[in-house]
Amino acid sequence: MATYxxxxxxDRFASTLFDPRRGPRRMPMDLYRDGDHYVLTADLPGIDPGxxxxxxxxxxxxxRAERTLTAGDGVKWITREREAAxxxxxxxLGQGIDTERISATYSxxxxxxxxxxxxxxxxxxxxxxxxxxxPVIRAHESADAPQPVEQ
Numbered sequence: 001m002a003t004y005x006x007x008x009x010x011d012r013f014a015s016t017l018f019d020p021r022r023g024p025r026r027m028p029m030d031l032y033r034d035g036d037h038y039v040l041t042a043d044l045p046g047i048d049p050g051x052x053x054x055x056x057x058x059x060x061x062x063x064r065a066e067r068t069l070t071a072g073d074g075v076k077w078i079t080r081e082r083e084a085a086x087x088x089x090x091x092x093l094g095q096g097i098d099t100e101r102i103s104a105t106y107s108x109x110x111x112x113x114x115x116x117x118x119x120x121x122x123x124x125x126x127x128x129x130x131x132x133x134x135p136v137i138r139a140h141e142s143a144d145a146p147q148p149v150e151q
Contacts, residue, residue: 026089066085093115
């Protein structure tokens with residue numbers, strides 16, 4: 001009779017979820033709106049900034065990055081817990097984003113992506129104007145002006 005061990009199953013699930021050989025890992029990120037732009041910050045420690053690839057296809061923003069670990073020939077590892085990995089994150093930008101002005105910086109292991117709101121999507125005031133084309137007629141200026149009827 002086989003027994004079910006929930007901890008063994010949880011360990012098996014966690015090892016497959018975090019196994020770098022199983023494909024790209026997700027990068028932890030924060031996303032917030034600050035005025036007329038969104039700011040995305042993602043943790044990418046140990047990443048060569050040259051390996052970061054950000055592209056926009058329609059309304060899909062894709063961020064890819066690689067962490068490679070190099071060691072000289074003849075190195076004898078004592079312990080090796082850091083692994084080479086691929087990172088991937090995709091976001092649907094939706095409407096109202098100015099995809100032409102998206103910018104990114106990488107500093108101290110954090111990638112920051114600034115995503116501006118398009119001019120069309122920004123809140124704006126609608127000016128109320130008066131009909132300047134029709135002249136305002138005052139009663140004392142014209143004999144054709146309606147006059148009150150006295151009874």
